[in-house]
Amino acid sequence: MTETPTDFADMTLDELRVALAPDIAASAIFDGWNETALLAAADMAGVDPDIARLAFPRARPMDMIAxxxxxxxxxxxxxxxxxxxxxxxxxxxxxxxxxxxxxxxxxxxxxxxxxxxxxxxxxxxxxxxxxxxxxxxxxxxxxxxxxxxxxxxxxxxxxxxxxxxxxxxxxxxxxxxxxxxxxxxxxxxxxxxxxxxxxxxxxxxxxxxxxxxxxxxxxxxxxx
The missing domain is CATH 1.10.357 (Tetracycline Repressor; domain 2)
Known part of the structure; x- marks a missing residue:
């Protein structure tokens, strides 16, 4: 069964933060909880990196962990x-x-x-x-x-x-x-x-x- 692609474009920033979080966590294994992990997650999800940065201003680790x-x-x-x-x-x-x-x-x-x-x-x-x-x-x-x-x-x-x-x-x-x-x-x-x-x-x-x-x-x- 094929999974329905996630439509990130229609999400609020709060929803986008939660949606990106699992991919950020997966990237944090190698990169830590930082902007590198955030951008890697955005790339995996197909999200504009500028939108990802908007969802996580200054890529604060605690915001990503939360x-x-x-x-x-x-x-x-x-x-x-x-x-x-x-x-x-x-x-x-x-x-x-x-x-x-x-x-x-x-x-x-x-x-x-x-x-x-x-x-x-x-x-x-x-x-x-x-x-x-x-x-x-x-x-x-x-x-x-x-x-x-x-x-x-x-x-x-x-x-x-x-x-x-x-x-x-x-x-x-x-x-x-x-x-x-x-x-x-x-x-x-x-x-x-x-x-x-x-x-x-x-x-x-x-x-x-x-x-x-x-x-x-x-x-x-x-x-x-």
């Missing part, structure tokens, strides 16, 4: 919509989504390594944290999480930390099929599940505890 992460987010949502994930248990939903993201970049792990190095630079720390949060939020939403209280924040913070740690293992993993990475991921997800169960038990036990105020009141004013 667009690449957005492209992975979009691909993840297309492959694993909420209704498809709904047939799985919550643990498997999260594992499936993280595994999809790993598989999506398995052939360009050098680009991932270079991206992590850029994101680790002090001037990029705040934006890197924001991008990690957005991806964690996308995963939890697809997984069906509707929490709006503090659980909303703790879940995303934990998943973001697990995902970034897993990526760090991934780029240095020489085991067959990245087996060590997936074993690491499974252990970390098990940790989340145990934490959530313990938290639920604690909250339930708090509700079952007698009121301290009522207890002290009875000591002071015993029932007759």
């Amino acid at each position: 667009a690449w992460i957005a492209s992975v987010d979009q691909a993840m949502a297309a492959e694993w919509p909420a209704e498809r994930l709904a047939t799985l248990k919550i643990r498997e939903r999260i594992r499936t989504l993280v595994a999809f993201r790993l598989e999506a970049v398995a052939h360009i792990d050098e680009a991932v390594r270079r991206a992590l190095a850029v994101m680790a630079q002090p001037q990029n720390a705040a934006r890197a944290l924001q991008l990690g949060w957005q991806s964690a939020d996308a995963m939890w939403r697809l997984a069906g999480d509707t929490a709006t209280d503090y659980n909303h924040y703790t879940k995303r913070a934990m998943l973001g930390a697990i995902y970034s740690a897993t990526l760090a293992v991934f780029v240095n993993d020489d085991s067959e099929g990245k087996a060590d990475t997936y074993a690491f991921l499974d252990r970390r997800i098990d940790g989340i599940m145990k934490f959530e169960r313990a938290k639920a038990q604690l909250l339930n036990s708090d509700r079952e505890l007698p009121s301290l105020t009522r207890f002290l009141g009875r000591l002071r004013y015993p029932a007759r």
